[in-house]
Amino acid sequence: MAVGILLISHSGIGSALVAAASTMLRNLPLQVEAFEVPFDGDPDHLLPLASSALRRVDGGDGVLVLTDLYGATPSNLAAKLARIGTPVRRVSGLSLPMLLRVLNYPELTIDALPAVAAAGARNGVLHDDA
């Protein structure tokens, strides 16, 4: 059982998060890839590229797609990607705490991981004045 993780984000965000997580964890326990959508990207051209990224991380147990901003082009692209066959679950609000928490639960199924991701992001927000 191994779910793939695909980050779909605006330029410069997903790859930086993957690089930070790789440095902290050394070896990532799941297949993780970042797909970044350029600001002037044409959604019709992006879909096949995103689809090949999805296939690269898919180990047959589904892919968790994490997007940086709900309603923006990357998350709209993720929504299209979810309709092409591979079992996909999407969570928006991508952050480093979210990614780290997902990678701390590599044994979970595609159905369990969205809640893990959401809790990771939520718990990562703290009023830091103490």
Next chain:
Amino acid sequence: MIERELVISNKLGLHARATARLVQVLAPYRCNATLTAKGREVNAKSIMGVMLLAAGHGTPVMLRVDGEDETAAADAVAGLFERRFDEDS
């Protein structure tokens, strides 16, 4: 249940990489594990949990492990602290 008092000995404290190492070291064990520092007890198997301690160099922390493999888990964590989280300083 086993309790061990440990001191954060690496220069940067329980920062992200050190925390990740700790969580990875504990992951194979089935016992529950918590760390307590500065009056706060957190799940030692959670990266964000441990980072919440914001425990710097020299901070004493209490490790509590509870479960069938608690002895091995406590030794593994104590070893990691002694090795300064496998960092050089």
